[in-house]
Amino acid sequence: MGANRCAIVGIGQTHHKAKRQDVSIAGLVREAAARALADAELTWKDIDAVVIGKAPDMFEGVMMPELYLADALGAVGKPMLRVHTAGSVGGSTAIAAAHLVMGGVHQRVLTVAFEKQSESDAMWALSPKIPFQPQLTAGAGGYFAPLVRAYIRRSGAPDDVGLQVAVKDRLHALKNPYAHLRIKGIDRAMVADSPMLWDPIRYLETCPSSDGACAMVMTSEAIAAAAPRPPAWVHGLSTRSEPVVFAGRDQVNPQAGRDCARDVYTQAGISDPRRDLACAELYVPFSWFEPMWLENLGFAAPGEGWKLTASGATALGGALPINPSGGVLSSNPIGASGMLRFAEAAMQVRDQAGEHQVDGARRALGHAYGGGSQFFAMWIVGRDRP
Amino acid sequence: MRDVAIIAFAQLPSVRRDVTREEVELVQPVVAAALAQAHLRREDVGFTVSGSCDYLLGRPFSFVMALDAVAPWPPIHESHVEMDGAWALWEAWVRLQAGDIDTALIYAYGKSSLGDLPEVLVQQLDPYVVAPLGADAVGLAALQARALIDAGRVTERGLAELAAARRRQAADNPCAQRRAPRSADELLAEPYQVAPLRAHACPPISDGACAVVLAAGDTARRLVSSPAWIRGIDHRIEPHQLGMRDLTASPSTRLAAERAGALGGRFDLAELHAPFAHQEVILRDALGLDDGVAINPSGGALSANPMMVAGLARLGEAATRLMTGQGRRAVAHATSGPCLQHNLVCVLERDV
Incomplete structure (x- = not known):
């Protein structure tokens, strides 16, 4: 944490879809940014610096697209930073932007994250042929399915916990007008009958490929005092990274995730996350990652995460709603998916989440991960000034 | 602002084509050398941030494997920019302003030899209306050079003299790639690459890596004599x-x-x-x-x-x-x- 407080005073996102053919890449990011500025009642001119993030450039086929997007994001004449930390990038980008405020370098920062997956083919971009390494031809699902199987074996979880998460997050998405997948009549039978892609992950237990963007305006305390709506305050934020290839790694319950969570809880003064947090937006691209992250983040003891999910506690109306927005399972513009988690957490504590609002949410966790479960970014935001 | 200093810098000699080393092998020696200069152990580094570009390597997530060069275990506080490492240094400088950590490691690597660099850089242009024109980096720079010559601010001979002077200075730099001395007259005898630019007025294509260590205030003074x-x-x-x-x-x-x-x-x-x-x-x-x-x-x-x-x-x-x-x-x-x-x-x- 820094010497200066950081407030989130504006939040915007696009309507996420499989193909946003009505807009260019510039149009997509501008749509989210303009909504964040409107929420903050600020203009492009008010912004001091722009921090942008996205996942690999091959997802669109544009190298270092921040150069081309400088005009669309009103960055001309300002500092512009481009972050890329794999799937966690939306979170890392928000954290880099927050540090500009917390370090006292700038007063009003616009941060944006996006992916326009329809411009290319993510499955191709995720399956590179690298000399001297086995080719990963099955995309992200092929990488993560063995970790899910290991989790099920280790925890003794019943087979249907994944089905339950897939249904729950899609029911949440029906309350979120921006969500990509809004599946009417979604139920266990529909998920169970969908094709098995990477055993045990079925089609409806995996995230979609989306076009979408998310943006936030962050300011110093002095600027936030004039904000038209109550801000969300940063109570804690951090990142952790660990290697890909290392025999000592536990990829099911990675140490980087545990360390990152401990760091943000300490900053925020949280001793019992299940008690002290109203809800959490976790990066769950495959249904089973909900119980896995519940354990990794200390919401449940090792081996117990699935019981929390099975109890219904993680649904809206439960004791600890997870992904009230519908999560990554319902909208997945990869580079923006992490920032959406951070932004949705902030929307909750600003009482701004509409139909998927958790009543009286005072503090919430935003979480993102990337690479082979090795890059983590998290923040805790609160209604009260820290 | 908090006082922050560069306390160490290490680089590899730049070469046209490094066929023996992967990215992680380019980064590891400069990280080790910079940390040694800074009298720091890797586990003492507060924040690590790197700069690199997937398009140079022709593959996604190239920074992921390169991270192994810093042996990030136990897990580290880290970030990456898809930009020149100078912007990674800026992110680290910003991070150090927060006051809770005192040191940062920055590294950058690039292996342009794996592709056709001017053609790769075309992909950096507006994908809808500029990139399809196929203007490459040397062509665009030539437009800029022509505008400067037309404005009377430089001549082709002036560019050759400038390039000859840089070669003289590079002779003392063991990490430089173009070190053979040439007179301006010799350089002017080269054919145009894209008029008005001859090879000497364009950069060499290089593979390389470097690392920098930043430290704040008293930590910088304690670790090195002249930050x-x-x-x-x-x-x-x-x-x-x-x-x-x-x-x-x-x-x-x-x-x-x-x-x-x-x-x-x-x-x-x-x-x-x-x-x-x-x-x-x-x-x-x-x-x-x-x-x-x-x-x-x-x-x-x-x-x-x-x-x-x-x-x-x-x-x-x-x-x-x-x-x-x-x-x-x-x-x-x-x-x-x-x-x-x-x-x-x-x-x-x-x-x-």
């Missing part, structure tokens, strides 16, 4: 559409210099990231540097230009000269994008 203090650092971007810019000027460099406190002061040396010879003229004018300032004593990007590395190397080269007593105050600059679209300026100073 190179960052007195100001700022960067600004310009429009992407070339038609919206005056290519003979660099208002973003000027603005960044103003914000970094680089205008009007006296400098002993300047390290300017000018991949093309004429860009050095534009930058010198934007920064208001007079003849008393030693420009690019390292030989600059005309002598070695590993992409994503050359900007951070300018900051490292300037800092090293201050730390070894070859000057007291320096300005260092990094650029990104076609025709100097995005520019960073850093003022460095050694204690008396």
Whole structure:
């Protein structure tokens, strides 16, 4: 944490879809940014610096697209930073932007994250042929399915916990007008009958490929005092990274995730996350990652995460709603998916989440991960000034 | 602002084609050397951040495997920018302002030899209306050089003389790639690459890596005898559409210099990231540097230009000269994008 407080005073996102053919890449990011500025009642001119993030450039086929997007994001004449930390990038980008405020370098920062997956083919971009390494031809699902199987074996979880998460997050998405997948009549039978892609992950237990963007305006305390709506305050934020290839790694319950969570809880003064947090937006691209992250983040003891999910506690109306927005399972513009988690957490504590609002949410966790479960970014935001 | 200094810099000799080493093998030796100079163990580093570009490697997530070079176990507090390492250094400088950590490691690597660099850089342009034209990086730089010549600010002979001077300076730099001395007359005898640019006015294509260590306040003073203090650092971007810019000027460099406190002061040396010879003229004018300032004593990007590395190397080269007593105050600059679209300026100073 820094010497200066950081407030989130504006939040915007696009309507996420499989193909946003009505807009260019510039149009997509501008749509989210303009909504964040409107929420903050600020203009492009008010912004001091722009921090942008996205996942690999091959997802669109544009190298270092921040150069081309400088005009669309009103960055001309300002500092512009481009972050890329794999799937966690939306979170890392928000954290880099927050540090500009917390370090006292700038007063009003616009941060944006996006992916326009329809411009290319993510499955191709995720399956590179690298000399001297086995080719990963099955995309992200092929990488993560063995970790899910290991989790099920280790925890003794019943087979249907994944089905339950897939249904729950899609029911949440029906309350979120921006969500990509809004599946009417979604139920266990529909998920169970969908094709098995990477055993045990079925089609409806995996995230979609989306076009979408998310943006936030962050300011110093002095600027936030004039904000038209109550801000969300940063109570804690951090990142952790660990290697890909290392025999000592536990990829099911990675140490980087545990360390990152401990760091943000300490900053925020949280001793019992299940008690002290109203809800959490976790990066769950495959249904089973909900119980896995519940354990990794200390919401449940090792081996117990699935019981929390099975109890219904993680649904809206439960004791600890997870992904009230519908999560990554319902909208997945990869580079923006992490920032959406951070932004949705902030929307909750600003009482701004509409139909998927958790009543009286005072503090919430935003979480993102990337690479082979090795890059983590998290923040805790609160209604009260820290 | 909190006092932060560059306390170590290490780089690999730039080469046209490194066929023996993967990215992680390029990064590991410079990280080890920089940490040794800084008298730091890797587990003592508060924040690690790197700069690199997937398109140079022709594969996604290239930074992921390179991270193994810093042996990130136990897990580390880390970030990555898809930019020149100079911007990674800026992120680290910002991070250190928060006050809760005191040291940062920055590294950058680039292996342009794996592809056709001018063609790869076409993919950096507006994908809808500019990239399809196929104008490559040398062609766009040639447009800029032509505009500068037409404005009467430089001649083709002037570019050759500038390139000859950088070669003379690079002869003293074991990490430079173009070190053989040539007279301006010899250079002018080369054919055009894209008129008015001959090979000597264009950068070499390079593979390389470098690393820098930053430390704050008393930690910097404790670790090394003469830290190179960052007195100001700022960067600004310009429009992407070339038609919206005056290519003979660099208002973003000027603005960044103003914000970094680089205008009007006296400098002993300047390290300017000018991949093309004429860009050095534009930058010198934007920064208001007079003849008393030693420009690019390292030989600059005309002598070695590993992409994503050359900007951070300018900051490292300037800092090293201050730390070894070859000057007291320096300005260092990094650029990104076609025709100097995005520019960073850093003022460095050694204690008396």
